[in-house]
Amino acid sequence: MRAIIVQRKKSLFSANLTQNRYCFYRKIAFPHLKQAAVDTNFSPACLDNIAGEIDIIVFMDPAISETVRLHQNIQSKNRVDMETVYSLLFVTAIIIVIRAMIAVQNEINDRRLMKEDVDIERQKKEKEQSRIPFFRLIYYKFLEYFRTRVIDDFESIVDCDGPDYEMELKFHVHRRPVKIVIYLSGATEAILDNIVFLHKGEEITGKYRSRTFARRDGIKVVTYVPKVTLMDKIIFRFEKTADVRRIAVQTRLMKDKFEDYELYHSALGYFRTAQYAAALEDFLRYMKLAPHNPDFHLVLCQLYMVMENLKKAEQHALLAAVNGRDEIGLGYYRSFQRDRLFMETKEIERLNREADQWDLDYQYGTMTLLKRQEITHGLDGWYLLKSTLVLKLRRSLAARMRRNIQFEFSSGKYLLTTGLRIIGADGHIFELPRERFTSGDSPGKNIYITTRDNKVGTWILPNLSSGDIIELQFHLLCDEGRSTVDGRTDGFIILSPADYSCPTLSGIIEHRLPPDWPIEFNIGNQPDIVRRHEDSADGQRSVSFRIEKYIPVNNVDFAFENSFLNPIVSCGTAGNTWEGIAREIYNHYTDNYEKDELPPVLAEIIEKSGTPRRALRKAFYWVRDKLKYASIGSALGYIGKPGRAGAIVESGVGDCKDKSYLLFLVSKKLGLEAEFVTISTENGIIVENLPADQFDHILLRVNLDGHWHYLDAASAYAVFDSNPGYLQGLKILALNDEGTIETIDIDPPEKNVLIFTETFENIKADRLQGTFHLLAAGNGARLLDENWKWQSLQARDHLQSAQLVLRSFLPNILLKSYDRLSQTTNSDTFEVLGVHNRCQFSPLGERNIGIIEWNDPNLPLDYWQTLQLDRLFLFHQTTHININLIFSQELKNRMLDYSVPVSMGNDICDITCKTNISNDSLTVSRNIVIKKKFVGQDEIHLIPEIMTGMDKALQMALSFRRD
Secondary structure (H helix, E strand, O other): OEEEEEEOOOOEEEEEOOOOOOOOOOOOOOHHHHHHOOOOOOOHHHHHHHHHHEEEEEEOOHHHHHHHHHHHHHHHOOOOOHHHHHHHHHHHHHHHHHHHHHHHHHHHHHHHHHOOOOOHHHHHHHHHHEOOOHHHHHHHHHHHHHOEEEOOHHHEEEEEEOOOOEEEEEEEEEEOEEEEEEEEEOOOOOEEEEEEEEEOOEEOOOOOEEEEEEEOOEEEEEEEOOOOOOEEEEEEEEEOOOOOOEEEEEEEEEOOOOHHHHHHHHHHHHHHOOOHHHHHHHHHHHHHHOOOOHHHHHHHHHHHHHOOOHHHHHHHHHHHHHOOOHHHHHHHHHHHHOOOOOOOHHHHHHHHHHHHOOOOOOOOOEEEEEEEEEEEOOOOOEEEEEEEEEEEEOOHHHHHHOOEEEEEEOOOEEEEEEEEEEEOOOOOEEEOOHHHEEEEEOOOOOOOOOOOOOEEEEEEOOOOOOOOEEEEEEEEEEEOOOEOOOOOEOOEEEEOOOOOOOOEEEEEEEEEEOOOOOEEEEEEOOHHHOEEEEEEEOOEEEEEEEEEEEOOOOOOOOOOHHHHHOOEEEEEEOOOOHHHHHHHHHHHHHOOHHHOOOOHHHHHHHHHHOOHHHHHHHHHHHHHHHOEEOOOOOOHHHOOOOOHHHHHHHHOEEOHHHHHHHHHHHHHHHOOOEEEEEEOOOOOOOOOOOOOOOOOEEEEEEEEOOEEEEEOOOOOOOOOOOOOHHHOOOEEEEOOOOOOEEEOOOOOHHHOEEEEEEEEEEEEOOEEEEEEEEEEEOHHHHHHHHHHHHHHHHOOOHHHHHHHHHOOOOOOOEEEEEEEEEOOOOOOEEEEEEEEEEOOOEEEOOEEEEEEEOOOOOOOOOOHHHOOOOOOEEOOOOEEEEEEEEEEHHHHHHEEEEOOOOOEEOOOEEEEEEEEEOOOEEEEEEEEEEOOOEEOOOOHHHHHHHHHHHHHHOEEEEEEEOO
């Protein structure tokens, strides 16, 4: 039988009188109802003990309702008289007055304790912060004692960071706080610097009262808000908090009747009484009001665990973790994976049978049976990546060489769990213990940059045999991207369905996301071999991409070969525009630049340089060489604030953002058009139909003489008059009003010049004796100069270090002396001349024969034949190599023969040879011009002929008559 009971305080309660349980609101229960519920033949007499607390009892059975009304009339005669009521009110008033007096006395005692220790600075701040009018303060005191309640744990969360840090008190649903008390345990001199009250991101202005008191165990801070109004966040900024051991916060709120508060406690009541369906219904209603409450997600995680829905349970465990309860939430998540981390063995056996039917060349010692990546979106700005990799060792050599297996994860990705097991060829299954796993910095980690933290996880493998199968599992929690001004995220994910290192039998990428989640997908490189499938189940949308029996394209000597050649699947938030993305990035890095001043050292360079081009050149070389490349200890905290430029110069270090910002200020001072551009140095591509922040590097371009010059002062190998060599031909996003995507121009060959001039007088000790002159310009000049400097720091003397460097250009040189005429500290050229011996001759009858060689380290002459030449070939830069050999009259008369290369000319390369004979000398000139950086599939058949021709042009066979 179901009854509805209305109390005098107008609070609604309900009790199920036919079951031995009851639910309640506001944590108030009626134990008598539980006693009455035992008897299914309910009698109104069971309400004798509580009739004085109840006005109306309405039963669903009309006959019983009449009985209850009659029973109420009888019970009303037994109610207490008014004198008793007045006595109770008087006693209550006396108690309230005494409590108020005690509180005032405690405050006086706290002030007395701290009076001797308060310094001038704290007194001044308290004086400024205690400006609430007297009568408003009295009003607050009245509210505190009569109209407020202390906040429950589930209603807010406290986040701190320091030593001089901000403490953030965040309400999951907008509240009306009146008083906040903060206890800083262990603190001796902590100072409250400032308080900011926020509602929906907007600051609430007004005078507030905040007082600091010394206590025996620390410091207490009492704050009254400027207005008793709705707010969702309060930020406290402290100073001198290094000795704080623990922080406790007590908040008093207005006793408003919030729907979320009642729903939460109602759901808890259902949960505790095992009414799980009703509890879930109220919890889901509560989630619409407070979706970011970590304590709620922990309770909902436990509810789904009881209901045996582990998918939902692990999702809410992660939501609790990302919203502030990381230790407990991740603990729950890891506990779910202990017995369900690995695949079904039958599934692996099925994959192994399919692999045996694949007619794959024996040279592939390892095969990927399965590469599966499952991404779960919608975790409050994060996503979950579950990765499965199953490898089969096909050759005993591959088994012996496989010492470990690794996976990488970078900044914004957190390792949740990992496991590895080995399924032997004999069927034995061995799960590796956790002691065999370690994680550390990736070999490719940039140790100078704090914003990127590349990690690698490594499993140490035991002895393996041919036919063994390795199953690796790891789960990562990844940052989805920052929010844009319109509330979207600029997240971007790029994955490969296939293994880059070996053939893949089956590769799967699956995205799980809410049905209305705004996301778009793109398949790059060979999209016809990747199958896409969409499905919906359990209120979620599933989008999967599958590839089968794929052999990767690799070994083309290109850093971005995987992004350019092999299939990739990327996704990004729908609705973003490149214009909006460019504006977001630009505002983040250049906000308030108009209020910034150019540092004196750069202003002096401009003043003394004369022309704008000369001033920008000198400023570029100063920023490149004088500021060490790093973000550690840099001026990151000044981004968006005045004085940033001066802070960068003062720190002596700067990353790509800092150095480009200084050159941007210089360009503006010179009246030059300048724009920031961003690029991905990790992937090398831009997925143009997915506007998102896909970038990890920023540089500047300046319009000089009607052409864009790209300046990358963060690179030690960059020069002013050439675009950055490793970025030429790649796409960038220009941070202008339109957010245009453009390609960095590839330098013409004339900008990267290498000139060899050698003059030989005679032959002594079976070697040519003479002088040399080496001139390099462009990016190659900077590489040569930097290598020269490094060698000079390591060799025993300067002559030896110079010879080590020159031998990479003039093989077998014996250096006698040299003189450096220019270097790339403040120019784009490197020039050196000297005296040397070259070309070791061998006697052959009446002849001396030998070979003289030249080299350009940027050319893949030594290994091009080992590359996979079917999709792409890469020259590291366009270049013009000029070789001039001058033989004296004596050598000209003794020369019997010399080799001449075959000339060629096509769209990729030109090779020419010229000989000039005069009365007193013989001059042989050779020119090699590389006109393209990228050689595509339609021209790649020319590469063997070109590389062979260049190899012959860079050497010369000589034959002289013996004395």
